[in-house]
Amino acid sequence: MANRLLLALTLSSSxxxxxxxxxxxxxxxxxxxxxxxxxxxxxxxxxxxxKLVGRYEIKNGTTITAGKLKxxxxxxxxxxxxGSTTGEISARxxxxxxxxxxxxxxxSDNNDTGFAPGSARVGPYRVTLKVTTKKPLVYEATVERLxxxxxxxxxxxxxxxxxxxxxxxxxxxxxxFSNGDWYDKNDxxxxxxxxxxxxxxxxxxxxxxxHGYMSMEAGNGSMSPDDSADLYYDKFxxxxxxxxxxxxxxxxxxxxxxxxxxxxxxxxxxGNEPTAHVLVRVTKLAPKLEPAPGKKAVAPRR
Numbered sequence: 001m002a003n004r005l006l007l008a009l010t011l012s013s014s015x016x017x018x019x020x021x022x023x024x025x026x027x028x029x030x031x032x033x034x035x036x037x038x039x040x041x042x043x044x045x046x047x048x049x050x051k052l053v054g055r056y057e058i059k060n061g062t063t064i065t066a067g068k069l070k071x072x073x074x075x076x077x078x079x080x081x082x083g084s085t086t087g088e089i090s091a092r093x094x095x096x097x098x099x100x101x102x103x104x105x106x107x108s109d110n111n112d113t114g115f116a117p118g119s120a121r122v123g124p125y126r127v128t129l130k131v132t133t134k135k136p137l138v139y140e141a142t143v144e145r146l147x148x149x150x151x152x153x154x155x156x157x158x159x160x161x162x163x164x165x166x167x168x169x170x171x172x173x174x175x176x177f178s179n180g181d182w183y184d185k186n187d188x189x190x191x192x193x194x195x196x197x198x199x200x201x202x203x204x205x206x207x208x209x210x211h212g213y214m215s216m217e218a219g220n221g222s223m224s225p226d227d228s229a230d231l232y233y234d235k236f237x238x239x240x241x242x243x244x245x246x247x248x249x250x251x252x253x254x255x256x257x258x259x260x261x262x263x264x265x266x267x268x269x270x271g272n273e274p275t276a277h278v279l280v281r282v283t284k285l286a287p288k289l290e291p292a293p294g295k296k297a298v299a300p301r302r
Contacts, residue, residue, distance in 0.1 A: 029152035034165040040253050043166045050144035060137035068099035077134045091116035095127040121150040157284035168277040253279035
């Protein structure tokens with residue numbers, strides 16, 4: 001598939017969810033992950049960047065221990081894949097936290113599956129797998145500690161409340177404003193940002209500097225223009241503002257990694273994975289007064 005860096009914001013207009021007493025508490029992002037420093041500077045851990053745990057060789061069909069993780073990989077080389085002149089690797093890998101002190105309360109959060117070449121996020125770690133040899137099939141796994149989990153939750157905003165936070169391919173890329181922690185909670189608003197891995201082996205054109213595109217989307221799955229908004233290419237810029245479902249959303253700042261370049265809506269990267277950080281400001285707007293027919297709206301007394 002073509003490489004791309006996609007940043008998506010999705011908002012839902014459903015009622016505020018109420019957490020089940022039997023559920024684990026919502027994930028609250030550490031301030032070091034999401035809070036801007038000195039106004040609009042990167043959060044502490046984003047500024048420090050990923051910390052390399054190590055690089056590990058994995059033979060196809062085997063499982064290794066990599067620090068506090070267990071990683072397994074299985075795949076095959078398909079020499080006659082349609083559309084490929086040199087063959088293609090079809091492989092999946094799984095990463096799991098095995099250190100008891102670092103395992104998360106929700107069991108499913110302790111492992112993630114990705115495709116090779118590609119990345120997976122598990123707890124505070126990112127695991128990136130690439131193919132080093134095709135015959136025999138051998139991989140290299142790069143394990144980094146990001147500090148931040150991929151998902152975080154913030155309580156729903158009240159009228160007039162403002163929340164500004166960093167989302168990043170190196171940090172939190174899913175932020176929910178909800179009292180619950182599950183996907184079926186009908187969150188009043190949630191944001192998702194993510195970046196796909198580079199796959200230079202299937203890039204068209206300039207394989208030395210693979211390129212893709214950026215976009216930001218917002219909506220709840222409805223086709224109505226009132227329920228969604230898209231920011232593509234040159235519209236995805238600092239200062240972009242829109243309103244959906246009673247929330248004003250502002251793109252305050254966009255920063256890229258040193259090897260990721262954005263120009264006219266397209267990205268070019270010389271690294272293993274595109275890196276982007278987006279500072280988002282969300283304001284809960286007070287509902288508009290709708291006067292009865294023939295009557296003027298009267299503002300509530302303070």
